[in-house]
Amino acid sequence: MYYSSAFKLGKDVCMEMLGIIVIFVAMVALSIPLGKYIAKVYAGEVTFLDRIFHPVEKLIYRFLGVDAMCPMTWKQHLVALLTVNLLWFPLTMFVLMNQNWLPLNPDHIAAMSPDLAFHSTISFITNCFQQHYSGETGMSYFSQIFIMFPLFFLTPAVTMSAMAVVFNALKGRATDKLRNFYYYYVRSILWILLPISFVTAIIFLFNGMPMTLQGAHTFTTLQGDTMYVARGPIAAFESIKMLGLDGGGFFGANSAHPFENPNFFTNMIENIFHMLLPVATVFALGFYLNRKKLAWMIFGVMTLGFILLLIPAMNAELKGNPAITQMGINNSMGNMEGKEIRFGTTASAFWSITATSSMNGAVNCMHDSFMPISGGMQMLGIMVNTLYGGVGTGVLGFFIAIILAVFIGSLMIGRSAQFLGKKVGMREIKITMIITLLHPFLSLVGTALACSFPTLTTPTLNNPGFHGFSEMIYEYASASSADGSGFEGLGDNTPWWNITCGFIILFGRYLPIIGAVAIAGMLAGKQYIGDSAGTIKTDNATFGLLVFSLIFVVTALAFFPALAVGPIAEHFSIVTH
Amino acid sequence: MKKEIIPSLLLTVVCIVFFSGVYPILMWGIAQVAPNNGEGFVIKDAKGKYYYENIGQKFSDDKFFWSRPSAVGYAANGSGGSNKGPDNPDYLVGVKAAIDSFMLHNPGINKADIPSDMVTSSGSGLDPHISVEGAEIQVARIAKVRGLDKSKVEALVKAHVDGPMLGMGPERVNVLKLNIDLDAMK
Numbered sequence: 001m002y003y004s005s006a007f008k009l010g011k012d013v014c015m016e017m018l019g020i021i022v023i024f025v026a027m028v029a030l031s032i033p034l035g036k037y038i039a040k041v042y043a044g045e046v047t048f049l050d051r052i053f054h055p056v057e058k059l060i061y062r063f064l065g066v067d068a069m070c071p072m073t074w075k076q077h078l079v080a081l082l083t084v085n086l087l088w089f090p091l092t093m094f095v096l097m098n099q100n101w102l103p104l105n106p107d108h109i110a111a112m113s114p115d116l117a118f119h120s121t122i123s124f125i126t127n128c129f130q131q132h133y134s135g136e137t138g139m140s141y142f143s144q145i146f147i148m149f150p151l152f153f154l155t156p157a158v159t160m161s162a163m164a165v166v167f168n169a170l171k172g173r174a175t176d177k178l179r180n181f182y183y184y185y186v187r188s189i190l191w192i193l194l195p196i197s198f199v200t201a202i203i204f205l206f207n208g209m210p211m212t213l214q215g216a217h218t219f220t221t222l223q224g225d226t227m228y229v230a231r232g233p234i235a236a237f238e239s240i241k242m243l244g245l246d247g248g249g250f251f252g253a254n255s256a257h258p259f260e261n262p263n264f265f266t267n268m269i270e271n272i273f274h275m276l277l278p279v280a281t282v283f284a285l286g287f288y289l290n291r292k293k294l295a296w297m298i299f300g301v302m303t304l305g306f307i308l309l310l311i312p313a314m315n316a317e318l319k320g321n322p323a324i325t326q327m328g329i330n331n332s333m334g335n336m337e338g339k340e341i342r343f344g345t346t347a348s349a350f351w352s353i354t355a356t357s358s359m360n361g362a363v364n365c366m367h368d369s370f371m372p373i374s375g376g377m378q379m380l381g382i383m384v385n386t387l388y389g390g391v392g393t394g395v396l397g398f399f400i401a402i403i404l405a406v407f408i409g410s411l412m413i414g415r416s417a418q419f420l421g422k423k424v425g426m427r428e429i430k431i432t433m434i435i436t437l438l439h440p441f442l443s444l445v446g447t448a449l450a451c452s453f454p455t456l457t458t459p460t461l462n463n464p465g466f467h468g469f470s471e472m473i474y475e476y477a478s479a480s481s482a483d484g485s486g487f488e489g490l491g492d493n494t495p496w497w498n499i500t501c502g503f504i505i506l507f508g509r510y511l512p513i514i515g516a517v518a519i520a521g522m523l524a525g526k527q528y529i530g531d532s533a534g535t536i537k538t539d540n541a542t543f544g545l546l547v548f549s550l551i552f553v554v555t556a557l558a559f560f561p562a563l564a565v566g567p568i569a570e571h572f573s574i575v576t577h
Numbered sequence: 578m579k580k581e582i583i584p585s586l587l588l589t590v591v592c593i594v595f596f597s598g599v600y601p602i603l604m605w606g607i608a609q610v611a612p613n614n615g616e617g618f619v620i621k622d623a624k625g626k627y628y629y630e631n632i633g634q635k636f637s638d639d640k641f642f643w644s645r646p647s648a649v650g651y652a653a654n655g656s657g658g659s660n661k662g663p664d665n666p667d668y669l670v671g672v673k674a675a676i677d678s679f680m681l682h683n684p685g686i687n688k689a690d691i692p693s694d695m696v697t698s699s700g701s702g703l704d705p706h707i708s709v710e711g712a713e714i715q716v717a718r719i720a721k722v723r724g725l726d727k728s729k730v731e732a733l734v735k736a737h738v739d740g741p742m743l744g745m746g747p748e749r750v751n752v753l754k755l756n757i758d759l760d761a762m763k
Contacts, residue, residue: 136655463660
């Protein structure tokens with residue numbers, strides 16, 4: 001040994017800690033200017049990319065035959081949004097079920113079965129990108145390029161448009177005329193998603209991600225075995241997969257695969273992208289409404305929740321698996337099962353919490369092999385659903401939480417509920433209640449159903465006991481929140497999982513978007529009354545604490561009984577063993 | 578709804594042209610000036626054969642530095658991890674077997690020195706790296722099997738330690754590069 005093990009460990013952990021601190025600080029430092037830029041894009045103010053994209057934008061509107069300056073009501077906005085999005089359903093279904101004979105299929109990949117195609121289609125068009133197949137063996141280059149590529153851009157643009165119209169509705173005025181859907185949609189893609197992912201793809205390319213249409217490469221290894229190396233147009237795929245919080249892997253191993261994530265530097269960029277747009281859109285809200293303190297309150301609550309999930313998870317992973325420590329080997333690297341050496345335990349544990357706090361769902365390590373406490377923290381992130389949250393949907397989810405907090409806070413002090421100068425009425429509260437309870441309802445009813453049909457679900461579990469239960473609840477919570485990651489040991493390509501998850505993704509996706517836009521639309525139509533001395537202030541730490549407690553109480557009441565049967569029971573069975 | 582169908586259809590066409598056509602073709606064009614035309618980084622062995630630098634290979638022969646266990650047997654057309662839970666009895670039996678096998682092939686080592694990465698499988702099943710300790714602990718075996726001077730093999734390992742990237746992240750050893758240079762040693 002060249003130097004003592006203890007010194008080495010200390011040094012390594014420092015390097016790895018530095019890595020994640022830099023990731024977080026860089027993410028925040030990039031989010032603020034990006035948020036300002038996003039606010040400008042949606043407000044139609046001048047930006048430096050106008051010269052390139054203005055002509056393209058105009059051309060697209062002319063081709064579509066729409067007048068993007070013509071205002072829409074919130075209902076018209078939703079209709080356009082859903083039509084644009086759902087048109088992809090038949091197209092995607094068709095391609096996935098016929099990819100065997102379509103071109104660009106050098107590895108002779110078979111067509112998807114109808115139930116798998118149903119699940120994949122729904123999960124793709126909703127930005128969930130939960131995958132019940134493995135990319136290497138389940139998807140042709142044609143499907144990757146003609147389905148995944150466009151949907152990687154379109155689905156975040158859909159939620160960003162919904163978010164943008166909510167921003168627009170919350171401007172202090174009484175109107176039912178909101179900005180045109182196509183305006184927000186086209187601008188989200190051209191001004192925000194396309195340029196960032198283009199530049200990043202080039203960086204990825206020069207860091208070793210392939211960008212080729214050649215099929216799998218067969219050769220003999222140094223030792224003399226035959227090896228097949230699957231390749232593909234990965235660099236272009238990866239950047240928007242991470243930026244748009246899509247998270248669907250080109251390969252089965254997702255960002256753990258050396259081609260999807262070749263080194264620590266690409267890992268940092270991908271990890272920053274996990275949180276970049278969710279956090280930037282929070283700041284965009286502040287800049288757009290000129291209420292920066294409100295944005296900082298939201299960011300503060302999200303970050304508090306995020307850190308509370310992060311610390312126990314990192315602690316459990318760095319300590320490692322006690323059962324392996326007992327075997328008498330050097331377990332100082334922490335729990336390395338399912339993790340890559342080039343990222344290490346710290347950065348992997350950090351990524352796993354960012355992936356489940358934001359609704360990206362890309363993984364650089366296998367969540368199924370995490371310690372029960374860290375697995376439980378991942379699940380909690382998905383269950384809370386608004387700690388950063390998805391792109392657009394994170395802000396929308398938090399908007400719902402704010403309305404709830406405003407209502408309860410106002411009840412406590414005996415005032416009528418009011419947010420940003422508008423009275424919050426009964427209809428808005430009813431919608432808020434339904435949306436708040438929807439996610440626990442879908443996740444838990446799904447899990448309960450799965451437990452009621454053990455003949456269909458038990459054989460698909462990869463682990464016995466409490467951990468098997470965790471695999472099921474993770475799957476449904478991930479489907480309902482559109483996160484898309486999983487305890488991937490679950491053998492989820494069966495009609496049961498494909499069909500139940502498909503429906504849960506569908507409801508879990510569109511109902512909250514519709515609800516949030518409806519509430520904002522209704523508020524917009526009301527008279528602007530401004531704030532009085534008795535109005536609850538929503539942009540200070542006290543209100544932040546109220547929102548945080550409400551999120552905690554709702555999540556705890558809904559999910560803790562289920563967590564007790566899964567990761568919590570598993571944890572105690574390990575420590576008392 | 579009806580009013581939106583035509584623009585939506587046209588928008589779909591625009592998007593396919595942009596994102597399935599222009600964007601990947603542009604990236605593919607840029608890839609032609611990237612290393613190895615964007616077909617993945619490669620390295621050459623002593624006989625002039627090319628391998629992928631980032632894709633781990635299976636090394637189970639005693640004369641090579643071993644790579645980590647892989648749940649998919651280093652099948653780079655079906656990546657994945659074991660996805661075994663930490664208290665799964667089958668999994669723990671497997672880890673124990675991996676430790677015993679490692680001890681058997683590396684006589685004379687101290688069990689407490691075996692780093693956990695050498696007996697656990699990676700997330701992708703294609704991990705190109707092992708830890709520095711994982712390489713050091715195999716030095717004695719390699720020197721003996723190949724009849725090389727132990728200090729020379731030690732020096733080779735030391736030369737192959739990749740430091741933290743940009744001062745961040747873990748130290749590691751690329752097993753393929755190490756074994757290629759090992760083969761070239763006399």
